[in-house]
Amino acid sequence: MKRNYFKSKLFLKYIWSYLFILLIPLVLMTLFIYRNAITNLRSEIEQSGLNQLTQAKIIIDGRMKELSEIASRVSYDMRLTPYRVHDAFYSGEAIQALDQYKATSSIIGEMFLYFHKDSKIYSANGLSSLEVFSGSFKFNNWDKETMFSDLNTVKFPTMRPADTVIRNSRLEVKMLAFLVPITPFNPNPHGTVLYFIKESELTSLIDSILGNYQGFTYILDDQGQILVDNRQGEALTPTEAESLFGLASGVHERTLNGKPHSIVSVTSENNGWSYVSVMPSSQFASSVVHVRSFIIMLFSILVLVGASIALLLARMQYRPISTLAEFANSQAKPKHKADGARLAGNELDRIRGALQEYSLRVDLQEPYARNHFLSMLLKYGNAQSITPELQEAFDLRFDRSFHFVMVIGWNESKESAEERQERQERLEQLAQIQFPELDAHCYGVELPQLDQLALIISFDGNHTLQEFTHIRSIVEAISGHLLKTFDVAPTIGVGTCYSSPDQLNQSYIEAYSAFEWRTSAGYGTVTYFEKLSYSPDPATLWIPNSSLLKLSQSLKKGSFDVAAQMIRPAIRGLQATELSALIRRCVCFDILNAMMKTAAEVGIPNLVQEVSPNMINSYSLDELERGFLGLASRICEQVERNDQREEQSQMDLIVSYIDAHYMDYTISLETIAVEFDISPSHVSRTFKEKVGLNFIQYIWQKRLDEVMRQLRETNDPLKDIINRVGYQDTPNFIRKFKKETGHTPGQYRKLHAELETG
Known part of the structure; x- marks a missing residue:
């Protein structure tokens, strides 16, 4: 039967939820991309x-400086x-x-060249009167009187804003006038050099700044007057x-004409002129219309794909719910109106009702499930499965x-069926008991035998009691509780205590083994597995192999303190025990044999000659202790000398290796450590002690010396030399080279070349 998911409100709710989850990041991402595109374009x-x-500022500053120099x-x-300008003979030369x-x-x-209070003005085309000059160049905003006044009074280089000039009564052209007093920087100049500059000469430098965008570009003088401008759009x-x-x-950023504008400004340090570009900010968004179209198209595609994915996910999520809802409907047989109303709810309501019914059934089965779970824990351990x-x-x-685990049993042969039934009912009360004063929890587990019960006990250690004493207190408390409850003392087997509940299966086996021991101990007793497994060990009269191994290892490492800590207790232990002279000698021979064997391994084969033949037989234990300590000291000193010689020899090899491979850029503490099979930290520490420089300093000095040699003896490019010696960061090497020598590599080469030729 085909399901119609769209008839379900829950299914539609899932679809809208997924769409909502999709659309929020999608919209935010779209806005971020669009905003980022505008910001990047604007930037x-x-x-x-x-x-x-x-x-443009650099070019114009250069041109103005050029005019001032002229x-x-x-x-x-x-x-x-x-004099020469006015002289008829020399005027042509002027x-x-x-x-x-x-x-x-x-x-x-x-x-033009003009001398103060002169009636004439001079140019490359000849001299003319001021009247003729003013008639030939008519400025809209610079009348004749002002012009004559400026020519006679200007004391600082002055640029007049671009103005329309009528040439010879016909031609109109926009020009700037630049007046430079002469002699320059003289407080009392005697004349003025006048330059006429076409506006196009300056505007050509700023025409390309706006590109295809609307806006304005201005050049303003140090008084804020607009010298020239370039406009595209409204002014x-x-x-x-x-x-x-x-x-x-x-x-x-500034608001102009009621609209936000982006303003870029540069000020000249030479003459104080300002170069300003102004563009409306709104056009940046219109410039990314292709990005906007692409984003809209992408957004639409993602929405369609997202809707399909939302439909698929909603269907995947709803399918198991619909299956559960159908199962709940099939199991629910409404017998009255309340049940019919429950079936009328949505799928989750129907499932919830079915789960409530099953929960009631599970509650009835919980004790059995709990006992089964604990039985599996006793059988297999694996407490990690307890979620x-x-x-x-x-x-x-x-x-x-x-x-730990306890196994408890009773002798059922003396009990009637009614008594056993009564005891079984009371056993159910032992499913969980606590002893707060002992900080212990107990969980009862019914075993297959009717007369047996297992208790799982968990407790926290008490720092005032030893572990076994604490366990015994718990066992006694449980035994008293059972005696009070059943009026009969049960037989109890106690397993070993473990720190992890994963080992409860081992404790259970041990407890059951102790419980089975009751045949020899009788009923109504408590048997501890630890006591069953304990027996005196004659081997404890001898020094353990682990102690002798530790003594040998301490001598090999040259650690006299550790060796002494092993020798003194062993000898004093012989004094504290009543052993025969033969056993004492044997124990001493064990110690001496371990020391002689270690001495031979570390390169002292003749140490046995330093031992007196009667040392074991005639020396007292105190004399033996002093003798053994002296031998240990002798071995440790030899080990230290051997280590020093080995380190020096090894360091000589390392230095030789570095001298042969320092031009390899891969050389490092790690490569040295791998080559000589020692740790990088040991290489670094020992290198500094033996050579006097750390590893990095030594490598740098070797490379520096080689670069200096090649700079003196070859004409190879600097970069090739630096790379050749294993240094790949050329700028950093040059900086460090100058810090070390006081010269750059180029200066060093030149200096030594001059010394050789000189």
Whole structure:
């Protein structure tokens, strides 16, 4: 039967949930991408404008400096003194000189020389009266009187804003006038050099800044006057244009004409001129229309794909729920209106009702399930299978420090069936008992035999009681509780205590073994497995092999203190025990034999000659202790000397290896350690002790010496030399080379070349 999922409100809710989860990050991601595209584009445009304005500033500063230098040369040119200019014989030479100066700069449209209070003005085309000059060059905003006044009074280089000039009553052209007093920087100049510069000469430098965007580009003088501008779109009001003056160099945002604008400003340090580019910010968004179209298309595709995925996920999530709902419906047979109302709810409501019914059934079976689970724990251990859910369901806790098992049994032969039934009912009360004063939890487990019960005990250690004493206190408390409950003393077997509940199966086997021991001990007794497994060991009269091994190892490491800690207790133990002289000698021979064998292994084969033949037989134990300690000291000192010689020999090999491979850029402490099979930390520490320099310093000095040699003896490129000696970071090497020698590699090579030729 085909299901119609769309009739389910729960299924539709799942779909909307997935769509909501999809759309939120999708919308945020879309806005982020779109905003990031606009921001990046704006940043690129602003940075490009800043770079171009800076370039224009550099060029114009250079041109203005060039004009000032020309004026300076004019002021000191003997051909252009007032006397020679006015003299009929030399005037032609003066005009020719002006023409030469004009030709030195491509930015000059016209060039004039004027001496204060003179009625004439001089140019490359000849001299003319001021009246004729003012008639030939008519400025819209620079009348004749102001012009004559400026020519006679200007004391600092002054650039007039671009103005329309009428040439010979016909031709109109926009030009700037640049007045430079001569002699420059003289508080009382005697004349003025006047340059006419076509506006296009400056605007050509800023035309490309706006590109295809709307906006304005201005060059303002140090007083805030607009010298030239380049406009694409609506103009700014004079007040707004003047507000651009004084902005710090960089990128700014400001509202102009009621709209946000991006402003890029650069200020010249030479003449105080400002170069400003202004663009409406709104056009940046329109410039990424292709990105917007792409994002809209991508968004639509993702929504469609997301809707399909949401439908698929909702169907996958709803399918098991619908299956459970159908199962709940099939199991629920409404017998009255309440049941019918329950079936009318959504799928989750119907499942919830079915689970409640099954929960009631499970509660009835819980004791059996709990006992089965604990039985499996006693059989297999594996307490990790106790999930928090199971612990909560069965009310179990195995979070204590120690765990052990008790097996309890009664002699059923003397009991009637009624008595056994009564005892079985009481056993159910032992499912869980606590002894707070002993910090112990007990969980009862019914065993297959009717007369037997297992108890799992978990407790925390008491620092005031020994572990076994604590266990015995718990066992006695449980035994008393059982005696009080059943009026009969049971037989109890106690297993070994373990720190992990995973070993409860071992403790159970041990407890059952102790319980089976009752045949020899009788009923009503407590048997501990630890007591069954204990028996005196004659081998304890001898020194354990582990102690002799530790003594040998301490001598091999040259650790006299550890060796002494092993020898003294062993000898004093012989004094404290009543052993025969033969056994004492044998024990001493064990110690001596371990020391002689170790001495031979560390390279002292003749140490046995230093031992007196009667040492074991005639020496007292105190004398033996002093003798053994002396031998141990002798061995440890020899080991230290051997280690020092070995380290020095090994360090000589390491230094030789470094000297042969220092030009390999892969050489490092790690490669040395691998080559000589020692740790990098040991190489570093021993190298510093033996050589006096650390590893890095030594490598650097070797490479530095080789570079200096090759700089002196070869003409190879510096980069090839540096790479050849194993140093790959050329700039860093040059910086360190200069710090070490006081010269760059190039200066060092040149210096030694001069010394050799000199």
